[in-house]
Amino acid sequence: MSKEFIDHRFHITRRHFLGKVSLGLGSVALGSLLIPDLFSNSDEPLQTLGLPHFAPKAKRIIYLFQNGAPSQLESFDYKPMLNKMTGEELPASVRMGQRLTGMTSGQAKFPLVGSHFKFNQYGKSGAWVSEIFPNIAKVVDDICFIKSMHTEAINHDPALTFMQTGAQQGNRPSMGAWMSYGLGSENKNLPAYCVLLSRGRGNGQGVYSKLWTNGFLDSVHQGVQFSSSEERVLYLKDPEGRDRADRRKMLDNLAQLNDMNYKEFGDPEIQTRVQQYEMAFRMQTAVPELTDLSKEPDNIIKMYGADCLVPGTYAANCLLARKLSEAGVRFVQLYHQGWDQHGNMTGEMPLQAQDVDRATAALIMDLKQRGLLDETLVIWGGEFGRTNYCQGKFSAENYGRDHHPRAYTIWMAGGGVKPGITYGESDEFGYNIIRDPVHVNDFHATILHLMGLNHEQLTYKHLGRRYRLTDVAGKLVPGILA
């Protein structure tokens, strides 16, 4: 090898080492203070950064994703002006030439349409809630509504991918994967990032495993999907004819064989594999115990509604989310499908609301009564909002709404956000934001902040540059922090 190349290699090593010293040691030292096992001879392999950057407000997240984009105008963003102007054309001064989806861009007219459902104010905070969410209405004083969310995408797949990964095109790690990478798991027997799916009765859009991808991060940060079948995590069940004792014996023999191998090759990956088999073994016991909802007391079942005993329903997933979160799962991601009301708003929206209303409110009350709401951040919302004008044939009685990225509503509760407030505001047409806009990147930056992570410092180098969940944007939203 020529001298230049050897020199270059040493140079690289030195430069990299210095780079690590200047950037990294501070956080490494801090990390080791907070997590004593980090540099100890713990038998758990080190797979995360072991952060946080600073004291977190929330330790865990439960994200109740409403997939398909529930209408803000039929739920929480009350716009009486639309009722007054129902049937009238959307003023050009409001639309301001905004691009429309391929589904309504051909429409000759854009008649405004007001909510078919009545709104009332609730709680001390006086939050407006539509009549189809009577239970959420009871917990509004724990909720922080953000009525000024906006996104760059106007169609489901890119918008969902944007909400979940910070980029419209796939292949970036999802939010839960970033949390797992930065913070790791609180529970050695469970994955840090769990995913639960359910489907309502409304028009649905798919959800895809790429939404809970680890992207370019280590695959240990991949979201683990829990299914509603008997086997809650894929390949969790021991084979037919083999029980736990048999499996234990197999693993003991296997460990001895692997150990002989380690003595010969000295590859640390061998020891890691032995430990991973042990974690798998513990998961096989921990997951079925945890997912068994039949032993929950009656008052809890009543709170979440009888549906919570039917695996795969939104209610069951909410209860399961509480249990997983309580057991230390860092990020529990729910997806509830069926919120894509391009038509039949008055038929479908109440059914969708009925599926989620009770269990959502129950989750908040349940966390609160366990003293967990303070350290658990609950997020409710979809990938964008819906238009104030009617899609398809106009009728004030039954109508549809197309996708609307410019202003929509999501809400959060618990874990470090101000309870009982409304942040941001859309105009009286519910079309543009008039106060405190929150971009998807800002939303991500704020959530990371609540978890004790600086969104500009949580990075991973890939393809020649450092990537972040917020990529090159994102501003903290201090106005919602408690």
Add this chain to the structure above:
Amino acid sequence: MATGFNRNHKITQEGGIIDEEYRVEYVSDRTNTFGKAFLALTFECAHCHDHKYDPISQKDYYRTFAFFNRVPEKGLVGDISLASLADPPRIKITSQEINDILTFINKKDTTPVEVMVMKDSTWKRPTYVLTRGVYDAHGEVVDIGLPSEILLFDSTVYGNNRLGLAKWLFDKNNPLTARVFVNRMWQEFFGRGLVKTSGDFGMQGEMPSHPQLLDWLAVDFREHGWDIKRLIKQIVTSSTYKQSSVASEQKRATDPDNILLARGPRTRLTAEGVRDLALASSGLLVTEVGGPSVKVYQPKGIWESSTSGRGVLARYVQDHGENLYRRGLYSFIKRTVPPPGMLVFDGSNRDQCEVNRMRTNTPLQALVLLNEPLMLEASRVFAERLMVEQSTPEEKVRKAFQSILCRQPKKEELALLLTYYEEEKVGFNQSPVKAKKYIEAGEYQHEKINDVISLAALMQVVQTIYNMDEAITKT
């Protein structure tokens, strides 16, 4: 027909999308893939601005983009329920053509097959530099071209189209193409390329560990007609590759990552490789080359619970018979919901071009190896085959060990496995029902074995060997 590679990027069929936005996305995908796969350059950086480190200007990006911007295609083809498996432009291949010239294609039935291809339209679509990469922010108009720092592209020499691009790529003076490819092949076998950053030969990439070897391999590859088989033979028959991966304390200390190659590679098998190992060692493998993708065992409801229920791929219908035992590369991959067992072993979801997969080590991998139907079936079928043979338990265990790990067991290993075998026999004798259930694994035809107890005990031993770290590790 090979241009299908350029056409089979991810494609959306979502109803409301804006046609041009996605058409531009497709062309960008092709441009980025071209940069990464053939030149190992991070072209995508120049999608929005001049590259920060490498000599690729934004204008260069869109000049390269222009080669791929002439396909008469749409961003949105239509309603998903009307969508075909091959969007235009496409070609139809008949059995006659396959018999006559395309003899390398394995097409089983007689109906013509449609495949997506690249095609230049007669109308020359103008290519603009897109300001900040936004699909409708048209800047100056550019013609085809390539970053001149690599090799000047003279369209009068190479030609004014994709054929010209191919000629430029394979020009004797192109410094990257051959190096990038041989490096990737090296990575396949050694787990690490001579240039570690096999997807980035730019300023942010690493320098080669053995630059003269890389150059020699690249020139040799080019001068022998870009013969991949020959290249692979050269690598695997080299004394470097044939070294043992057993490392002395001292070697491990001086070079823990084995950059200087003083020992053989030790890396985990790929997702497809894990499957292939189980199939090949147990005797289940169907060795047929080519043919349509196959739908292997997959837990129920994975596609169904995560699609809208529309389209031809809403439901997963598993194959049976021979299709269950084909190599991993033939497994059907639905981009939005890839086979979960493969993702667990770091298989790519085919969203974007990947030239280097991670090799992680996780509890979910343990669950797959312990409980996945194919792994159990391989253990069962292998045990049945051994039971049919007239041989002692020791000979059976030795044979299983040899087939799976490619070496004979050491004394202690053999002793442990034989003791385990005897103990399992005692255990199954106490509850024969368990033995009967355990040996049911998989759809593959069962051998008639009367001694169910011994079969089950042997199956357990074989399964244990499959779960050894060494089984899924190249040593």
